[in-house]
Amino acid sequence: MAHRHVLLIGWRPDAVEALHRLGAEVTCVVAAHELPAVGALLDDAHTVVAGDPYATEPTLAALAREGLSADRFDVVTSQFEYSLVNAAVVGGARSRTSPEQALLLRDKALQKRRIRAAGLPVADSALVTRPAALHGFALSRGVLKPLDLSAGRGVRTWADDAGRALLAETLADSPTPGPWLAESWVDGTELHLDGVVRAGRVRFVSVGRYLQNPLAVHTGGPRGSLMEHPDHDPSLYDRAGAFADRAMAALDHHDGVFHLEVYEQPDGTWVFGECGGRIAGGSIDVMVRLQHGVDLHEEWARAVLGLPPTPARPAAVTSFGHVFLAAPGPRCALPGLPEIAARPGVRHTAAQPPPPAPAARLFPATAVVEGKDPRHTSELVHDLADWFDDRCVPASHPADARPLREETP
Known part of the structure; x- marks a missing residue:
């Protein structure tokens, strides 16, 4: 691959690392509060600070202050949902996505209109x-x-x-x-399809089933999902690929990754929920990598750089699930990440950033769990969620509250 210089709008460390692994030079537009995290991956010469990286005017002003413009880069892109449209506008011909295409992956009304016109079931x-x-x-x-x-x-x-x-x-x-x-309202259980689309065709798709529909998680119960194993139900994966193909065509999403949610109704009908041209949050990306051997961050970077996707790999024989670990509020003493990692079946754990607004229920960590089969994985996921809940001790005084720790004392 010829050396390529990418302007990435919005701070996404996984995106920077994936582009670097493929030999690209990366300059990133970030917010001032993100600078402490940037230093480990990018130097000052490859960092542009904008008042709001998700808005066009502050982004253009920040680039101009550094003597830069989109024409200085081979590709202008974003891996963050809130800056997809901004990257398309700022990048112009240097972006692989037009503003109109980016809007279809962002605006729910436009999205549902396109899906309905394509004949896919939708609310x-x-x-x-x-x-x-x-x-x-x-x-x-x-x-x-x-x-x-x-x-x-x-x-x-x-x-x-x-x-x-x-x-x-x-x-x-x-x-x-x-x-x-x-x-x-749409009845049914909710699935998430995460995959790769290239040249307008879905090249890879995974299927996960939420532990409970996301709209219900704020009332209690576990938040997460279990991966459906492709060897256990090949027809489910055939159906997922066909559904995703039609959705990507309707949304004019030709090259990149996607996170698509569907409702499986009691009669078996699939109803379109929402779709983002991005990698899912939490640890779904890790769950997909461990189950299928597909690194969605690398596949996104390959699409950005115009490189071919990686060949398909056989799925792991074991089964994986992921879960957000919940705390009742900010004033709690929480277990450390090593304590979580030592629990049965845990293959990955990570701290989660605090929500942008106060919330009654917080999710300070996420974990990926491996079991010998879907039932075993489900048991391990629920056991982990219950254990974490029991270990979250509400603090009677602010000084007694301890946030999630990277290391145990």
Whole structure:
């Protein structure tokens, strides 16, 4: 591969490392608070500080202050959801994604419109620009979502007409500004399909089944998923590949990675949920690598650099799952990562950054667990979640609270 210089917008250390491994030179646009983490991978000459790396004006201004422009780079890209559109706008012809294509991977209303036009099952939905408009969405059970947030942030649900009316009355005071997307409720268990698309065709897909649907995790119970083993149900993987192919075509996503969520209804129908042109959060990437031998970060970097994807590999004979380890609040004494890593079946563990806004339930760590089969893996995942919950001791005084520790004392 010829030496290539990549402008990466938004700090993603895994992306930087993957590009470096493939021989690329990387300059990254970051926020000031991210500088302490940047130093281990990039020097000052390859670091551009912007007031907001997810907005176009601050990014262009930061580049100009350094005497740089998109034309100085071979590729302009992002691996972070909130800066996909910015990278496409700033990069122009240097970006492998147009702003229109990036928007389809970000805006839920545009996304659902394309999916519906392609004939894939999807929830009924309506754009809500004024809170009172929710009164006209005549469905007794539904979901209200911000158009461009992820990981369930700002999502609200209603279970009856009275709940929908109350939501409409309180929406004007919501900390998440509109417009919003109102959707009909979809029954069924939720799956996540994570994969690689190249030249418009899905080249790899994995299938994970959430321990419980993400919309339910804030009410309690474990948050995570179990990998469906391709050798145990090949037809499931055939179906996942075909569904993902149609979704990628509808969303005009030709080269890169994706994280696609679908609902499996009681009658077997798959209903499209959401899709991001990114690598999933938590430790799903590690679970995929251990189960399938596919490094999604490298596959993303290969797509960015125009390199061919890596050949398919046989799946591990064992089964993997991942779980977010929950704490009831910030004032807790938590186990250390080595303690978590020593638990039965744990193959990987990592600290999680705090949420951008206060939350009743925190997830300070995530882990990947290996079992001999899906049932064994499920037992290990639930045992780990229960153990961590028991070890999270609420502190009666702020001085007694201990955050997650990299090392045990």
